[in-house]
Amino acid sequence: MLMLITWFLFSVPLSCFAFIPDNTEHFNSVIGELTDRLADLEERLSTQEHINIDLETRLKVQEKRNREQEDLIKALFARTCITSKQAAFERQQDAKLHKNSFNRKSSVDKEKTESGSSVLTTFEKATVSEKGVNEQFVIIKHGLHGANRSMKDVQNIDCDRVAFYSYLSNTDMHPKPNQTIVFDHVVTNTGGKFNFKTGIFTCPIQGVYAFSWTVYCSNGGYLISELVVNSRSVGDMLCSGQGDDNIRHTSSVAVVELNEGDRVYVRLHPIAVLNGVLWSGPTYLSSFSGWTIF
Numbered sequence: 001m002l003m004l005i006t007w008f009l010f011s012v013p014l015s016c017f018a019f020i021p022d023n024t025e026h027f028n029s030v031i032g033e034l035t036d037r038l039a040d041l042e043e044r045l046s047t048q049e050h051i052n053i054d055l056e057t058r059l060k061v062q063e064k065r066n067r068e069q070e071d072l073i074k075a076l077f078a079r080t081c082i083t084s085k086q087a088a089f090e091r092q093q094d095a096k097l098h099k100n101s102f103n104r105k106s107s108v109d110k111e112k113t114e115s116g117s118s119v120l121t122t123f124e125k126a127t128v129s130e131k132g133v134n135e136q137f138v139i140i141k142h143g144l145h146g147a148n149r150s151m152k153d154v155q156n157i158d159c160d161r162v163a164f165y166s167y168l169s170n171t172d173m174h175p176k177p178n179q180t181i182v183f184d185h186v187v188t189n190t191g192g193k194f195n196f197k198t199g200i201f202t203c204p205i206q207g208v209y210a211f212s213w214t215v216y217c218s219n220g221g222y223l224i225s226e227l228v229v230n231s232r233s234v235g236d237m238l239c240s241g242q243g244d245d246n247i248r249h250t251s252s253v254a255v256v257e258l259n260e261g262d263r264v265y266v267r268l269h270p271i272a273v274l275n276g277v278l279w280s281g282p283t284y285l286s287s288f289s290g291w292t293i294f
């Protein structure tokens with residue numbers, strides 16, 4: 001037993017010494033390995049730093065592009081749109097106008113119920129015409145999601161596309177030169193920019209618009225009408241019933257670029273001699289219409 005303990009006491013340190021060279025070797029190899037890995041990591045870190053710098057640069061370029069695109073989108077919308085508040089207000093005006101034009105003969109009760117549905121109809125019309133715009137908004141919303149800048153500005157903008165159609169409710173037996181034709185019976189006035197009391201359409205926002213007008217003239221006579229932007233004629237049309245024993249009509253179309261506030265109307269030629277009657281009746285309506293193209 002004693003011998004065993006003695007052997008153990010001696011053998012342990014001996015065996016420890018026996019391991020020392022092995023451990024050092026292992027330690028050195030571990031250090032070597034760690035040094036290599038550290039060098040590798042340093043290299044990777046350096047590569048990563050370069051990648052980061054590259055990404056930062058690209059991000060800045062992308063952010064700049066996003067801002068430019070947003071500005072472009074805003075400019076486009078500013079060109080063709082106004083705020084939804086204003087559009088809603090105009091729709092209300094339009095609904096009132098619609099009600100006034102069509103419900104005059106209705107009884108008070110009927111008017112009460114119909115005015116509600118008239119407002120609804122107008123809103124439905126506006127909704128349909130703005131459907132395309134809403135689709136655009138969805139695209140833009142998604143497009144700008146990443147940028148997340150001034151989203152409220154874009155969301156609050158609503159397009160102001162207008163369209164009107166109005167006809168002359170009565171024949172004018174004595175049309176005079178330079179007289180504005182007041183197409184007084186409004187059928188459509190989406191956006192409320194056509195004034196049926198003056199016959200003048202006022203452009204709500206810069207854009208391209210189309211106008212069409214139809215004039216019935218009397219048998220044996222003729223009328224020259226003009227489409228006027230502010231005071232400049234942009235289209236002249238002769239309606240001649242000469243040589244005929246019945247009424248005749250002509251129509252014309254014009255596409256014009258307008259600025260906000262431009263006034264568009266149809267007038268009779270300022271100096272040409274007119275010889276005829278400006279007809280309008282249940283089966284032969286002289287009319288004026290216009291709409292936003294873009």
Ligand SMILES: *[C@@H]1O[C@H](CO)[C@@H](O)[C@H](O)[C@H]1NC(C)=O
Nearest residue numbers: 145146147148149150151152
């Ligand atoms: C977008 O910006 C608003 C503040 O204007 C913030 O509250 C919101 O968390 C942002 N959304 C994202 C997805 O970054």
Ligand SMILES: *[C@@H]1O[C@H](CO)[C@@H](O)[C@H](O)[C@H]1NC(C)=O
Nearest residue numbers: 177178179180231269270271
């Ligand atoms: C036509 O009417 C406009 C406005 O009412 C007026 O400014 C213009 O001088 C008139 N032209 C002629 C030829 O009478």
